[in-house]
Amino acid sequence: MLKSTVCAGLFLPCLVLPALAQGMPRYDVEKYCQEVAGVSGGSAAxxxxxxxMEQEAYNILKPDWGGLPARSRSYCDDVAQVSGGSYSILKGCMDMETEASDAPRTFQY
Known part of the structure; x- marks a missing residue:
């Protein structure tokens, strides 16, 4: 009984972690947009x-996020975080990754 409990205890996180990893990343959009606006002198517009833009990108990505390739999600999340966390950048990256994977290149001699 103890052996099966230990195995279940070790195996269960393996089932739960991939599901949790599929959630949308959470960026501090207010901070990011404040920084963007600050570059232009604090423009309210x-x-x-x-x-x-950030809300629109988030709304487009969210319903399909879990179905996108994990490698692309991870890579694009890293790219988006370099800028301070931007869903617009995340979406642009995912669009490019999807387009590239749909049309792989071949090399010819």
Whole structure:
């Protein structure tokens, strides 16, 4: 009985972690957009436009996130975090990765 409990205890996280890993990354959009607006002198129009763009990108990505390739999700999350965490950058990266995987190149001599 103890042996099966230990095995289940060790195996269960293997089943749960991939499901958790499929959740959308959480970025501090307000901070990111404040920084973007700050580059232009603190423009309220830039801030609002940034927030709208980030919300739109998030809303587009969220329903399909778990079905996207894990390697692309991880890579693009890293790319998006370099800028401070941007769903617009995340979406652009995922779009490029999807397009590239749909049309692989071959080399010819």
């Amino acid at each position: 830039i801030l609002n436009g940034c927030m709208d």
